[in-house]
Amino acid sequence: MPIKIPHDLPARETLEREGVLIIRDTDAIRQDIRPLRIALLNLMPKKIETETQIARVLAGTPLQVEMTLFAPSGYVPKNTPREHMIDFYRSWEEIRQEKFDGLIVTGAPVEQLPFEAVVYWEELRRIFDWSLTHVHGLFALCWGAQAALHHFHGIPKHQLPEKRFGVFPHRVLDHTSLLMRGLDDEIRIPVSRHTENRREDLAGHADLEVLMESDEAGLCLVHDRRLRHVHMFNHLEYDSTTLDAEYRRDLEKGDPIGVPRYYYPGDDPSRAPVNTWRGNAHLLYSNWINYIYQTTPFDVAQIGR
Numbered sequence: 001m002p003i004k005i006p007h008d009l010p011a012r013e014t015l016e017r018e019g020v021l022i023i024r025d026t027d028a029i030r031q032d033i034r035p036l037r038i039a040l041l042n043l044m045p046k047k048i049e050t051e052t053q054i055a056r057v058l059a060g061t062p063l064q065v066e067m068t069l070f071a072p073s074g075y076v077p078k079n080t081p082r083e084h085m086i087d088f089y090r091s092w093e094e095i096r097q098e099k100f101d102g103l104i105v106t107g108a109p110v111e112q113l114p115f116e117a118v119v120y121w122e123e124l125r126r127i128f129d130w131s132l133t134h135v136h137g138l139f140a141l142c143w144g145a146q147a148a149l150h151h152f153h154g155i156p157k158h159q160l161p162e163k164r165f166g167v168f169p170h171r172v173l174d175h176t177s178l179l180m181r182g183l184d185d186e187i188r189i190p191v192s193r194h195t196e197n198r199r200e201d202l203a204g205h206a207d208l209e210v211l212m213e214s215d216e217a218g219l220c221l222v223h224d225r226r227l228r229h230v231h232m233f234n235h236l237e238y239d240s241t242t243l244d245a246e247y248r249r250d251l252e253k254g255d256p257i258g259v260p261r262y263y264y265p266g267d268d269p270s271r272a273p274v275n276t277w278r279g280n281a282h283l284l285y286s287n288w289i290n291y292i293y294q295t296t297p298f299d300v301a302q303i304g305r
């Protein structure tokens, strides 16, 4: 159920067409339940696409989830219309007095830059620090996860010899974790990056547990038990055609990347890709919402104390 998003957000029309349950303000007020407050720090250039993907996977539990969109204060995105940012986004400065049950930090196409070369790096570090006192749990995606692991634990990312690209089989390593509840033993997950995090860099960090991994694609999901952080390097939230769009974009640019692996039937890009990860995507995000719900205080003011 029900996700609470602004009435005019483009995601609404897409999700309603798909049958995703979106709650109206009038019904939200009537239900005797405290909505979970989830902030989405959207660093992706295609913000509307990402908002829609994240809203879709957050909408699958019986709880009310209220999504707040925000972006760094000191960066003007080039690829998102200004009006969209004005209508739907708040800056971090505007929300920093508030408390949230969850914070999702997206990826960004900056993974090949040193962290310090990212324009909003210093602000992101301040946001991460703020989250320790204002947010109950963090879910960081792709570069966002690399950035959080680097900030909180000094863990480096590493350049790959070629882009890791495709829908790779992954193993769930601990089915007893609340985050992994109900997931299949082997699950296929979209991977699309030029860098990686390595298991050996986690040595000595007793609070970090690896929950999903792939023989071919490496580390996928790392849980920080102490800080209640979830670091996901891959893209369960992607639409069926997202990798296809990235593949065709890179081909057009003349980037020498291969066909995404295990994605098109027969690895043939002229055939429509088949989505083999949707169910596990919904399950993982529902598990995360449950994990937050079970542990967050009822009184929002107590978050981070």
Ligand SMILES: CC(=O)SCCNC(=O)CCNC(=O)[C@H](O)C(C)(C)COP(=O)(O)OP(=O)(O)OC[C@H]1O[C@@H](n2cnc3c(N)ncnc32)[C@H](O)[C@@H]1OP(=O)(O)O
Binding pocket: 043, 044, 045, 046, 076, 077, 078, 079, 080, 106, 107, 108, 109, 110, 111, 113, 117, 118, 119, 120, 141, 142, 143, 144, 192, 193, 194, 246, 249
């Ligand atoms: C590894 C991960 O986390 S995966 C997530 C990243 N994946 C994606 O973004 C997929 C979709 N993105 C795309 O297809 C492309 O980025 C496009 C088509 C939107 C634009 O690509 P290009 O034309 O090559 O680059 P462009 O000059 O417009 O800038 C691209 C983005 O790079 C980022 N960027 C580049 N350099 C910097 C920098 N120094 N500091 C901060 N952000 C930077 C910005 O996010 C910028 O977009 P934004 O201003 O709208 O946020």
Ligand SMILES: N[C@@H](CCO)C(=O)O
Binding pocket: 108, 109, 110, 111, 192, 193, 194, 246
């Ligand atoms: N998923 C990203 C990887 C680069 O950051 C893309 O293809 O745009």
